[in-house]
Amino acid sequence: MRILVCVKHVPDTTEVRFDPATQELRVRQAPTKINNYDENAMEAAVVLRQALKAEVVVGCVGPSEAAKTVKEAVAMGADRGVLVTGPWVGELDAAGTASVIAGLARSEGPFDLVLAGDVSEDGYHSLVPGLVATALSVPFVRGVSALDSDSGGDLVSVERQVDGAVESYSVTLPAVLSVSTALNTPRTVTKLQVMKVPMSKVATRSAADVGVDEARLTPDAAATRLVGVRPAATPRSNEVVTGEPDDVVAQIIARLEQAGVLA
Amino acid sequence: MSALVIVEPGQDPQNLVALAQPVTDAVEVVVLAVAGLEAGEATAEVVAGLVSSRGADLVLLPATPRFAEVAALLTGRLDAACAPDAIALAMTPDGLTADRLLYGGVVVGTVALQRPVRVVTAVVKPLEGAAAAPEAVTPPAVAGKTLTGRTETAAEGGLANAERVVAFGRALRSQDDIALVQALADALGAAVGCSRPIVDDNKWLDLSYQVGLTGTTVRPQLYLALGISGQIQHLVGMRDSTLIVAVNTNPSAPIFEASDLSVVGDLYQIVPRLTAALAAR
Numbered sequence: 001m002r003i004l005v006c007v008k009h010v011p012d013t014t015e016v017r018f019d020p021a022t023q024e025l026r027v028r029q030a031p032t033k034i035n036n037y038d039e040n041a042m043e044a045a046v047v048l049r050q051a052l053k054a055e056v057v058v059g060c061v062g063p064s065e066a067a068k069t070v071k072e073a074v075a076m077g078a079d080r081g082v083l084v085t086g087p088w089v090g091e092l093d094a095a096g097t098a099s100v101i102a103g104l105a106r107s108e109g110p111f112d113l114v115l116a117g118d119v120s121e122d123g124y125h126s127l128v129p130g131l132v133a134t135a136l137s138v139p140f141v142r143g144v145s146a147l148d149s150d151s152g153g154d155l156v157s158v159e160r161q162v163d164g165a166v167e168s169y170s171v172t173l174p175a176v177l178s179v180s181t182a183l184n185t186p187r188t189v190t191k192l193q194v195m196k197v198p199m200s201k202v203a204t205r206s207a208a209d210v211g212v213d214e215a216r217l218t219p220d221a222a223a224t225r226l227v228g229v230r231p232a233a234t235p236r237s238n239e240v241v242t243g244e245p246d247d248v249v250a251q252i253i254a255r256l257e258q259a260g261v262l263a
Numbered sequence: 264m265s266a267l268v269i270v271e272p273g274q275d276p277q278n279l280v281a282l283a284q285p286v287t288d289a290v291e292v293v294v295l296a297v298a299g300l301e302a303g304e305a306t307a308e309v310v311a312g313l314v315s316s317r318g319a320d321l322v323l324l325p326a327t328p329r330f331a332e333v334a335a336l337l338t339g340r341l342d343a344a345c346a347p348d349a350i351a352l353a354m355t356p357d358g359l360t361a362d363r364l365l366y367g368g369v370v371v372g373t374v375a376l377q378r379p380v381r382v383v384t385a386v387v388k389p390l391e392g393a394a395a396a397p398e399a400v401t402p403p404a405v406a407g408k409t410l411t412g413r414t415e416t417a418a419e420g421g422l423a424n425a426e427r428v429v430a431f432g433r434a435l436r437s438q439d440d441i442a443l444v445q446a447l448a449d450a451l452g453a454a455v456g457c458s459r460p461i462v463d464d465n466k467w468l469d470l471s472y473q474v475g476l477t478g479t480t481v482r483p484q485l486y487l488a489l490g491i492s493g494q495i496q497h498l499v500g501m502r503d504s505t506l507i508v509a510v511n512t513n514p515s516a517p518i519f520e521a522s523d524l525s526v527v528g529d530l531y532q533i534v535p536r537l538t539a540a541l542a543a544r
Contacts, residue, residue, distance in 0.1 A: 013367035014494055025370055037477075094345070095338070118331075121496075122366055124476065125347050130303070130335020139408035140303065142332035157411070161470070162329040166414045167301055172407035181463055181477065182470055220377075223344040227357045228373040232364060236507065240514075240525045245532040249540050252508060252533075255524050259506045261427065261485040262451075262544070 001054040001153040001173075004105055005045045006116035006128070007073045008035040009066030013121050018231040025229050034069045037117025039076070039186035040179045044147055045115055046077035046187070052153050055079050057108060061100045063089050067204070071197045075189040081202045082108055084210055088217035094123065095223040096216070098131030103210035105136060112153060114176040118143055126178070133176035141169055145182040264359070265289040267319035269310055269330075271297055272397055275390040279323040282385050286352050286359060291317060294395050299402030301410050303332030308403045311340050314380060321352075321359070326384040334384050344376035347384045367476060368499030386480060389424060422472065427453035427485045430474050430501070433460050434490020434512065434530055438467045443534050444489060450541040456481065458491045475500035489530045493518025510534075 011030040018025055045056045058073040058081035060066050070081035084100050092100075105111055114136070119126045126142070133140030145166075146159035158177060159168045171177070207214045219225045241251045256262050266283040268290060270276045276292045283290045293313060300306045310333065314322060322337065324330040326348050338345040346361030350371070353360050357375040361383055365372040422428065429448040435441065441455075448455045456474040461467050474481055476496040486504035490511060491497060498521050501507070509522040510530050519525035526533065 011366070013369065013496070016366040016369050018370050025366070027366070095342075098339070119477065124364070124367075125345070126331045127335045127338060127345055127347065130332060131339040134336055134339025139406065140332065140336060141408070142303065142335070143328050160328075161416070163327045164416055166416055167410060168412040169302070170409045170411050175407065180470070185466075223338075223342070223376070223378050224346065225357075225375045225377060226372050227355075227360060227375045229365065229370045230373075232368055232371045236521055237523045238519065238525055239523065240519075240527060242514075242527040245528065245536050248526055248528055248533055249536045252524065252526060252537060253540055255508065256485065256506075259485070261506060262541075 001048070001052050001112045002109065003045045003048060003054050003056045003113045003115060004059050004109070004111040005038070005041050005056060005073065005078065006101055006114065006132075007038040007042065007058055007060050007069055008120045009060060009062040009069040010035045010120055010122045018229070020231060023230075032065065032069070034072050035117055035120045037119055037121070037179075037181060038073070039117070040181055040183050041115040041117050042073050042076045042078070043184045043186040044179055047184070048113070048149055049077060052149060054153070057082060057111075059101060059104045059108070060084070061089065061092065061097050061104075064204075067199075067202055068194075070202050072189065072194050074197045074201055075194045076187060082205055083202060084205045084207065086207050086214060088207065088214055091219045091222070091226070092217060093222040093224045094125045094127040095131055098128045098135060099216070100207060100210060100212050101128065101132050102135035103207075103212040104205070105132065107210045110174065112173040113156070114174070116176075116178045118178045118180050129176050129178035136174070136176065139171050139175045140177070141171060141175070142178045144177045144179045147177070147179070147183060264321055265317065265319045266291070266321040266323060267310075267313055267317055268292045268323045270294055270325055270387060272394040273390050274325050275388045278385055278387050279325070282349065282352055282383065283321060283323055286354050287321065291319070292395065294397045295400065296397040300400070301413065302405045302408050303329070303336045304405040304408065305403050306333045307336040307340055309400050310337055314341065320380050322380070322382045324382065324384045325387040327387075330384055334382055338382045341380045341382070342378060343380040343382045344378035345382040346374055346376060349383045349385050352383065364499060367495040369495055422454050422456050422474070422479045422481060425454035425481065426483050427451050428456050428474070428481050428483045428501070428504070429453045429487045429489065430456035430458065430491060431461070431489040431530070432458035432491030432497075435461075438465070441467065443531075443538075447487075447534050447538045447541075450538045451485070451487070453485070453487070458494070458497050488518050488522070489534060491518050492516050493521060
């Protein structure tokens with residue numbers, strides 16, 4: 001069995017700021033990291049690797065510095081990693097990313113299973129795994145919260161939580177699954193373990209290497225293009241209350257009464 | 264432009280209709296029953312058929328876990344432009360654009376949708392009153408994916424539609440202390456929620472209690488945040504609440520920037536007294 005785990009290199013969104021003076025989004029200065037949701041996909045792959053002697057390949061589409069994210073994922077227990085990069089990565093949309101990952105899956109594959117986290121912390125589209133499945137013409141399940149593979153490795157049983165129900169599916173491989181954080185607890189790796197991953201385990205590919213025409217990855221050719229950003233603040237009264245607990249409680253109740261929240 | 268709004272029975276299409284109205288007067292609502300269409304592939308095939316038969320170029324779907332799967336598959340199938348979790352649509356010199364939150368809700372991004380068919384998802388509310396009759400459809404076969412079970416789960420703690428929410432975060436020292444929070448919630452007639460570390464790190468509660476980006480988005484009359492620092496991932500899930508009261512020992516906690524009433528204090532001092540005072544009313 002061969003498994004591709006898609007990981008995204010993302011800015012730490014808690015450090016992304018909007019500068020009201022320049023009307024600019026400060027993304028580039030923010031520290032970068034592996035998308036947390038993809039760590040759950042990595043953990044699932046590592047468990048399957050041990051159970052089924054699967055080969056696990058980390059796939060990433062991102063800037064050259066995303067090599068550190070690939071190394072981090074490989075350190076969790078993958079056999080190797082592949083970073084697809086080029087001058088086009090900066091403004092790539094979800095559909096463009098999916099086309100590159102599908103190309104990677106074909107050129108490095110065939111893969112029995114493609115795993116990813118349900119969402120990325122930056123764009124939060126939750127589109128790429130489903131688009132990859134469509135491009136590869138294989139089944140897709142989003143929100144996988146339980147995963148069992150039969151020993152032969154040509155079928156998986158999954159559960160997912162939807163609105164008001166838990167559903168289970170039997171899925172024929174090859175398939176694409178995106179996983180929820182409820183699936184498992186990702187193992188942690190130390191900085192030393194990440195450092196010890198030799199760069200020979202991280203291959204770099206261009207769009208052409210994975211069979212994708214760069215001309216199709218421009219913002220104009222993309223399905224979606226970001227044309228503006230503005231701050232998303234909601235004004236609040238920010239009335240500060242402090243002091244003795246009994247006084248504080250009285251002030252809270254007064255505020256709730258004033259707002260008509262108490263019956 | 265012609266819009267097609269898809270909902271399940273029990274979902275109010277109004278938010279989706281209102282979202283489409285600035286860009287088209289031609290809005291048709293179709294109700295699709297879940298049975299037989301559980302797999303996203305099946306729903307996507309049915310919706311793709313409706314898009315074709317109705318000549319729609321804008322599809323609006325509920326922003327729910329089930330339709331997130333459908334939206335991705337439909338977008339791939341139709342080579343569409345997709346804006347998940349949209350908050351506004353507009354016709355601009357860039358064509359049809361969608362506004363949506365980016366980077367955990369720090370900014371609103373305006374996205375041009377550069378394909379002939381656009382797929383948009385947005386939050387919907389539960390339907391009050393009678394639902395329209397579901398569209399008669401023949402569930403299509405799905406290759407390689409078979410539903411083997413479906414268990415209805417308890418009513419998700421009612422968090423999404425609660426008019427009052429009491430939520431707690433890392434400042435709660437032990438799982439046993441959730442009883443303190445529950446007692447206050449009971450006194451207020453509120454639902455209990457929590458921040459992401461309580462679910463992901465502590466594993467004290469399941470995902471249905473989590474407020475925020477990966478959990479539930481709430482818009483109650485009252486949101487009472489106890490010992491929640493206010494990471495942007497949390498704020499995006501509660502900042503449309505009518506009245507926000509936060510209790511935190513750290514006067515510079517980010518939650519206070521999003522609060523109407525910023526209570527600088529220890530939840531262990533305040534919560535039992537507040538519960539008692541409410542009970543005495």
